[in-house]
Amino acid sequence: MASNFTSFLILSTILTAVSVRCVELDVGGDNGWAIPSTKNQQLYNDWASSNRFKVNDTLRFQYQKDSVLVVTQEEYEKCRSSHPIFFSNNGDTLFTLDHPGLYYFISGVSGHCERGLKMIVKVLELEPITPPSNQSLSSPSSAGSNALGFATSGLILVIVFALLSSCIGAIIF
Numbered sequence: 001m002a003s004n005f006t007s008f009l010i011l012s013t014i015l016t017a018v019s020v021r022c023v024e025l026d027v028g029g030d031n032g033w034a035i036p037s038t039k040n041q042q043l044y045n046d047w048a049s050s051n052r053f054k055v056n057d058t059l060r061f062q063y064q065k066d067s068v069l070v071v072t073q074e075e076y077e078k079c080r081s082s083h084p085i086f087f088s089n090n091g092d093t094l095f096t097l098d099h100p101g102l103y104y105f106i107s108g109v110s111g112h113c114e115r116g117l118k119m120i121v122k123v124l125e126l127e128p129i130t131p132p133s134n135q136s137l138s139s140p141s142s143a144g145s146n147a148l149g150f151a152t153s154g155l156i157l158v159i160v161f162a163l164l165s166s167c168i169g170a171i172i173f
């Protein structure tokens, strides 16, 4: 029983490590955040729908003489906002998707949003974690292997926490 619990701990820790990743995505790929060509006005929404976004993923906007605003759906449709939820114009904006749901991005420069510099990003709810299989990883229980199992899961936990804290630097692993 205790050994099953240990395997469960190890498995769920590994699952957490695998599912809780910080991913940094470059908005628009090589294009960066810039007015798309007239024949490609859906560039950003196409880019957004070809990606799967998770909570805590980070978007990187790279641009020159422009800005990034997060606005409401209504403001997105009007292409203007007097009180954006988020504003940045430093040329290299990192934005963390910190909750599930829809995010509406527009350029704050007059006329740019109308010409396609806008994007809707959908962040998925957390997927339910599949319960670990009941097949035990460790050999038939003995006091020694249990102690080893607990030591191993402790070590894995430490590694996961180290990796999670490095998420601030948005490291892909």
Ligand SMILES: *[C@@H]1O[C@H](CO)[C@@H](O)[C@H](O)[C@H]1NC(C)=O
Residues within 6 Å of the ligand: 020, 055, 056, 126
């Ligand atoms: C996102 O990051 C915050 C802060 O680091 C953390 O508290 C939260 O649990 C994370 N959420 C997910 C789904 O990873």
Ligand SMILES: *[C@@H]1O[C@H](CO)[C@@H](O)[C@H](O)[C@H]1NC(C)=O
Residues within 6 Å of the ligand: 134, 135
């Ligand atoms: C464990 O899995 C086997 C088949 O893989 C199944 O027959 C058994 O009922 C499962 N036991 C538990 C406790 O879920």
